Amino acid sequence: MPEIPPAETASKSPFISAEHEAEYRAFVEAHPDIEAVEFLIVDPNGMLRGKWAPGDALKKAFQDGVNFPMSLHGLDVWGREVSETGLHIETGDKDGYCRATRGSLSIVPWAKRKTAQVLLQTFTPEGEPFMADPRQVLKRKVAEVNERGYFPVVAFELEFYLLDPEVEWDDGMPAPVGATAGPDRLRMYGLDDLAEHAELFDMIRDAAAAQNLPIDTIIKEAAPGQFEVNLKHRADPLRAADDVIMLERIVMGCARAHGLTATFMAKPFLEYAGNGMHVHASVLDRDGNNIFSGDAGRKRLESAIGGLLKTMPESLLLFINTWNGFRRITPGSYAPTRAVWGENNRSVALRIPVSSEENRRLEHRIAGADANPYLVMAALIQGIVEGIENKEVPPPPVVGNAYDDGGLFLPDDMDEALQLMARSSFVERALGPLMAKVYQDLKRAEILAFWAEITQLERTTYL
Known part of the structure; x- marks a missing residue:
């Protein structure tokens, strides 16, 4: 059988489950001097929100839950309420219960005081999973496909920039570390760049080990100050997604401790490569076998690719979820511009490694x-x-440069992507009706906000 996380066991104690109680008690026994706790919640934009509390508040997250307004999941990227979501004052701005995510309780290594952190997930006042919480959305999706005999195994790769806040680069943006040393500082796969920041990367690895994050390789990427951290495969997509959130927090916290700034912004510099989130995925059957292996498995893999290609334009706004993110999708940048696939080819949207x-x-x-x-x-x-079950057949694979090859161009701006999503039934099947609506409401509000801004370029051009 695949490595499936155990079901939570009911408990007669005030704790959510026997597993939660055991996790809490083991942590407190190991860290009896906790002074503070940081409660963390991920909103639909993928941003961490939450609050700080005294250390003795930690137990509450493992029992009834910590009260948070459910409208937290109806905020735009600037943290402003989007009334169209229907989650705000029109509901009375109700509180829900936010309860500890099992396996997420850990120490914050960079905090000055002895501080714990725990990732929460949102439940309604009636105790039901709140389906505008992205973690609850994925939890339900994983349970649904597990019931049908599919057990995804996934790994994420994350790119980011390290910036020096003491050196200005462009329009007040801090410079990427090493960028001022000259144009030869791209140094892709450069070991010297890793060595220059060895203390920082050691701190990142130590923090990841303390928080049970399975970091694999760390790579110097294709621009000054750009790096990539790869996470190991997990047979639990929910924990794999948790890993991404915790890794981003670790990288930013450790960078700050070293006097630097880390950014996962998709395209912070026009002249340099953007930051991507690559996902490797296979699927196991109930016996733990990879359903993509063998000749029959190869056909299933191609059907899976066909399903992803077919739904790619209408779901693109989930993958490129910011106004800035569409600047990353440019020819020749290793960020795909077409819904195409290929083998051992980094210019395509879907690659078979x-x-x-x-x-x-x-x-x-x-x-x-x-x-x-x-x-x-x-x-x-x-x-x-869907691709596997519908036996989708993808177009022929691309050989060579996918930017020059035929294939469906992906939307190149946020508004077009939103319009395609709004006409899609796939997104509702993937996310559920509430999250599909809330997400589109948030993105529409963000588009309107950008449209309402007159840029400095416009002023210098037409004044």
């Missing part, structure tokens, strides 16, 4: 590093399963 037969998988290369990993994963799982 070189691997052994038993490890055959696909790589989804579209998402920006600032995308919400829970929603990205829900859409990928839905597309893969």
Whole structure:
């Protein structure tokens, strides 16, 4: 059988489950001097929100839950209420219960005081999962496909920039570390760049180990100050998405402790490569076998690719979820511009990497590093399963440069992507009706906000 997380066992104690109680008690026994706790919640934009509390408040997250307004999931990227979501004052701005996510309780290594952190998920006042919470959306999706005999195994790769806040680069933006040393500082796969920041990366690895995050490789990427951290495969997509959120927090916290700024912004610099979130995915059957291996498995893999390609334009706004993210999708940048696939080809949207037969998988290369990993994963799982069950047949694979090859161009702006999503029934199947509505309301509000701004370029051109 695949490595499936155990079901939570009911408990007669005030704790949510026996597993939650055991986790809490083991942590407090190991860390009896906790002074503070940071409660963390992921909103539909993939942004962490929450609050700080004294250390003795930690137990509440493992019992009844911590009260938060459910409208937290109806905020735009600037943290402003979007009334169209229907989650705000028109409901009385109700509180829900936010309860600890099992396995997420850990120490915050960079905090000055002894501080714990725990990732929460939102429930309604009636105790039902709140389906505008992206973690609840993915949890339901995973349970649904597990019931049908599909057990996804996934791994995320995240790119980011390290910036020096003491050096200005462009329009007040801090410079990428090393950028002022000259144009030769791209140094892709450069070991010297890793060595220059060895203390920072050691701190990142130590923090990840303390928080049970399975970090694999760390790579110097294709621009000054750009790096990539790869996470190991998990047979639990929910925990894999949790890993992304926690890794982003670790990287930013450790960078700050070293006097630097880390950004996962999809395209912080026009002249340099953008930051991507690549996802590797295979699927196990009930016996733990990779359903993509063998000749029959190869056909299933191609059907999964066909399902993802077919639904790619209408779900693109889940993968490229910001106005800035569409700047990353440019020819020749290793960020795909067409809904095409290929083998061992980094210019396509869906790649079949070189691997052994038993490890055959696909790589989804579209998402920006600032995308919400829970929603990205829900859409990928839905597309893969629909492709397999409908026996989709993809177009021929691209050989060579996919930017010059035929194939369906993906939407290149946020408004077009939103219009395609609004006409889609797939997104509702992937996310559920509430999240599909809330997400579109949030993106529409963000588009209107950008349209309402007159840029400095316009002023310098027409004044």
